[in-house]
Amino acid sequence: MWSEGAGFPDLTPLWLTIRLAGISVVILLIVGTPLAWWLAQTKSRLKVAVEAITALPLVLPPTVLGFYLLVLLSPNSMLGGAWRDVTGTALTFTFTGLVVASVLYSLPFTVQPLQASFEAIGRHPMEAAATLGAGPTDRFFTVATPLALRGYLTAMVLSFAHTLGEFGVVLMVGGNIPGQTKVISIAIYEQVETLEYAQAHLLSAILLGISFVVLVAVYAANRRFPVHAG
Amino acid sequence: MSGLVVDFSLDLPGFRLSVAERFAPHGLTVVFGPSGSGKSSLLRVIAGLEGGAEGSVCFNGQTWQGPGRHVAPHRRAIGYVFQEARLFAHLSVAGNLAYAERRARKAGRVPDRAAIVAALGLDGLLTRRPSGLSGGEAQRVAMARALMSAPRLLLMDEPLSALDDAAKGAILPYIEAIRDGMQVPVIYVTHSVSEVARLAHHIVMLEAGQVRRAGPAQDILSDPAAAPAFGIRAAGSVLRAEVLAHHDDGLSELAVAGGRLLVPGFAAAIGTRVRVRIAAQDVILSRQRPEGLSALNLLEGELTDVRRGQGPGVMVRLRMGPEQDVLARITQRSARALSLAPGQRCFAVIKSLSIAPLDVGGSGSD
Numbered sequence: 001m002w003s004e005g006a007g008f009p010d011l012t013p014l015w016l017t018i019r020l021a022g023i024s025v026v027i028l029l030i031v032g033t034p035l036a037w038w039l040a041q042t043k044s045r046l047k048v049a050v051e052a053i054t055a056l057p058l059v060l061p062p063t064v065l066g067f068y069l070l071v072l073l074s075p076n077s078m079l080g081g082a083w084r085d086v087t088g089t090a091l092t093f094t095f096t097g098l099v100v101a102s103v104l105y106s107l108p109f110t111v112q113p114l115q116a117s118f119e120a121i122g123r124h125p126m127e128a129a130a131t132l133g134a135g136p137t138d139r140f141f142t143v144a145t146p147l148a149l150r151g152y153l154t155a156m157v158l159s160f161a162h163t164l165g166e167f168g169v170v171l172m173v174g175g176n177i178p179g180q181t182k183v184i185s186i187a188i189y190e191q192v193e194t195l196e197y198a199q200a201h202l203l204s205a206i207l208l209g210i211s212f213v214v215l216v217a218v219y220a221a222n223r224r225f226p227v228h229a230g
Numbered sequence: 231m232s233g234l235v236v237d238f239s240l241d242l243p244g245f246r247l248s249v250a251e252r253f254a255p256h257g258l259t260v261v262f263g264p265s266g267s268g269k270s271s272l273l274r275v276i277a278g279l280e281g282g283a284e285g286s287v288c289f290n291g292q293t294w295q296g297p298g299r300h301v302a303p304h305r306r307a308i309g310y311v312f313q314e315a316r317l318f319a320h321l322s323v324a325g326n327l328a329y330a331e332r333r334a335r336k337a338g339r340v341p342d343r344a345a346i347v348a349a350l351g352l353d354g355l356l357t358r359r360p361s362g363l364s365g366g367e368a369q370r371v372a373m374a375r376a377l378m379s380a381p382r383l384l385l386m387d388e389p390l391s392a393l394d395d396a397a398k399g400a401i402l403p404y405i406e407a408i409r410d411g412m413q414v415p416v417i418y419v420t421h422s423v424s425e426v427a428r429l430a431h432h433i434v435m436l437e438a439g440q441v442r443r444a445g446p447a448q449d450i451l452s453d454p455a456a457a458p459a460f461g462i463r464a465a466g467s468v469l470r471a472e473v474l475a476h477h478d479d480g481l482s483e484l485a486v487a488g489g490r491l492l493v494p495g496f497a498a499a500i501g502t503r504v505r506v507r508i509a510a511q512d513v514i515l516s517r518q519r520p521e522g523l524s525a526l527n528l529l530e531g532e533l534t535d536v537r538r539g540q541g542p543g544v545m546v547r548l549r550m551g552p553e554q555d556v557l558a559r560i561t562q563r564s565a566r567a568l569s570l571a572p573g574q575r576c577f578a579v580i581k582s583l584s585i586a587p588l589d590v591g592g593s594g595s596d
Contacts, residue, residue, distance in 0.1 A: 131308055
């Protein structure tokens with residue numbers, strides 16, 4: 001670990017951010033895959049409503065989303081209270097609370113690319129797999145998933161990057177607790193507020209560099225495997 | 231109870247598909263009908279891919295669909311060849327075949343991989359990706375993949391409709407090889423008369439969601455009453471033939487009931503049994519043995535039917551031998567002039583070049 005002093009910024013916010021983004025992406029894939037699959041298959045009238053709810057974080061100001069989450073997750077609410085009774089910890093101003101907020105905040109960035117690639121696959125390959133003896137779970141993992149590989153890649157990168165840059169929701173739900181909820185965007189904001197421009201420069205440059213490398217890797221991968229991924 | 235027995239109805243846009251039929255337990259049954267007659271939906275119901283059908287589907291005594299029962303498609307042990315090849319783009323050709331084989335073995339059925347790869351000529355294609363295959367190649371892989379699931383019933387939904395004529399001609403021998411070599415009953419949907427003539431052992435004629443006729447191909451193809459359904463210009467009969475010789479002038483000689491036929495040359499060993507389709511409109515009738523004609527083919531038979539239609543033509547059936555008929559479409563005027571009547575001996579004159587290569591081929595035995 002980097003230590004403070006000698007002009008080096010404290011990198012704890014960076015590791016915290018990467019951990020938050022990583023855990024959020026894993027949870028988003030687990031939650032978003034069945035949701036996206038259902039949206040791609042269903043003829044239910046509920047589809048439109050569910051799609052709209054999923055897309056809400058795209059249009060709501062982060063502070064609005066953060067405000068509702070703060071109310072919903074606070075120990076005085078049903079959800080936050082129940083969580084505290086079971087685990088003994090609160091959901092607001094904790095890392096766990098940040099994960100919950102990030103998952104909701106980045107949900108459209110997982111669900112929409114996945115839904116689009118599931119819809120692009122269509123019924124045809126799945127019907128063919130069924131006639132070849134593959135059951136629903138079998139054909140989901142052996143046909144739909146590999147054909148939607150590019151959708152998965154897009155979903156993971158967008159959700160990861162989106163969580164990296166999260167600010168408003170984190171500030172509302174998590175506050176600014178070092179090592180707990182002080183993610184990189186908040187650290188930079190704080191450094192600017194306290195006129196520590198050198199440190200802000202460094203953290204910003206690191207974030208810029210990481211984002212650029214990740215995106216380059218994704219576009220390169222997309223070029224290299226044009227056939228495999230649907 | 232062996233074979234496939236269906237009795238169901240299904241509401242489709244604009245009409246109701248209602249089929250009660252017992253399919254032949256062996257050989258290839260063609261479901262023939264115009265576009266939009268419900269042929270593909272019939273296959274989808276048999277496969278279990280169509281949810282809304284009401285009624286029953288039983289195969290070899292097993293209920294696939296009935297009151298309160300719907301066996302999922304992946305548990306029906308069927309093979310399905312779609313109009314499009316529907317290969318898995320993320321797998322190689324060999325990977326596509328292995329996909330079917332693994333699941334068949336898990337269900338206790340063992341395909342003969344080597345025989346299937348050889349029968350469909352896939353040896354040089356196994357490492358290729360589906361995206362690099364021509365339409366005909368992709369469809370051959372799709373057929374092989376369906377066979378690799380060692381199906382107890384093979385369903386084929388217009389497998390040639392997306393191909394051009396040259397590719398069709400190239401792929402038909404492979405379908406004949408499946409029909410004659412794989413010991414699996416086939417239900418084959420098409421609206422092409424030449425595919426019916428070349429492939430069918432049995433025919434089920436579908437029109438606007440109803441079965442109009444069903445029976446052995448030989449009977450239906452040579453029945454003047456069924457001719458309008460095939461399209462009056464496409465009507466014709468199928469004769470069993472044996473290859474006698476290949477001549478230097480590019481003609482092949484066949485033995486058929488009632489005489490010999492010279493047809494455009496084609497590749498087949500002497501002695502091979504083949505089927506030849508003779509279009510009714512390419513046949514000229516004569517009461518006496520004609521002389522001084524350029525037509526090379528002369529078959530003698532007994533006139534059994536003269537059937538008038540709506541237009542100026544009549545359909546005449548000549549019997550050459552047991553279950554060996556030739557249909558001739560001539561004008562009512564000619565029929566009167568010749569005073570045609572059942573029981574007469576007649577000669578059918580057929581131009582060699584009117585027998586297209588597509589109409590020759592395959593095993594003539596049922």
